[in-house]
Amino acid sequence: MNLIKTVFITFFILLCISCSSGDGSKSDRLRADSLTNEVVNGKMDIAVLAKSDEFMYFNEKYFHEPADLKLIPAFDKAQIQVVTYRIYQHVSLEGNRYRFNVKKASELHIPNKAFVYYQRSFDEMNRKAAASKDSIRLELPHNYASMLINE
Incomplete structure (x- = not known):
């Protein structure tokens, strides 16, 4: 019976860790908030933080509502x-399709939710461009990622 309890407890702990990993622990988020305040x-400088390996996230409400950087x-x-x-550092435009050259959120030190949000957005824009028989021309300005942090 002890073996069954031990296996169950170990499984439960691993499940909890895997569910929360990738979206930043409470201490990761507190550190991110502290760095953002700096x-x-x-x-x-925001460029130093953007280029660092520090975990960063943003409020999930911005996944669901338009964010005008001048007003928030x-x-x-x-x-x-x-x-x-961090996302756009790894995006290229090839054959009128966005190519996202990262496979995991952990490579960018961002939450899985943000990674999936952007990944789906690129997929949706690519799908629309393909459905329009390329009459929709996708754009990606040179140094777009740098433009984002200087806005």
Whole structure:
């Protein structure tokens, strides 16, 4: 009976770890918030944070509503800019299709939810371009990722 309990408890712990991993632990998010505050308060350049290996996330409400970077709070804006910079550093435009050259969120130190959100957005834009027989011309300005953090 002890073996069954041990296996069950081990399985439960591993399940909990796997469900929360990839979206940042509470301490990862607290550190991300602290670093974002440093950017907002002018103590750190946003480019330094964007290019770092520090975990970064942004409020999930921005997945569901349009975000005008000119109107949202500076804290949220900085987080969105860092995550989006990391994404667009690995996007190219090939044959009127966006190519996302990263396979896992952990490579970018961002949450799985953000990674999947952007990945689905690229897939949807590619699908629309293909369905229009390429009458929709996709665009990706040169140095777009850098433009995002300088906005």
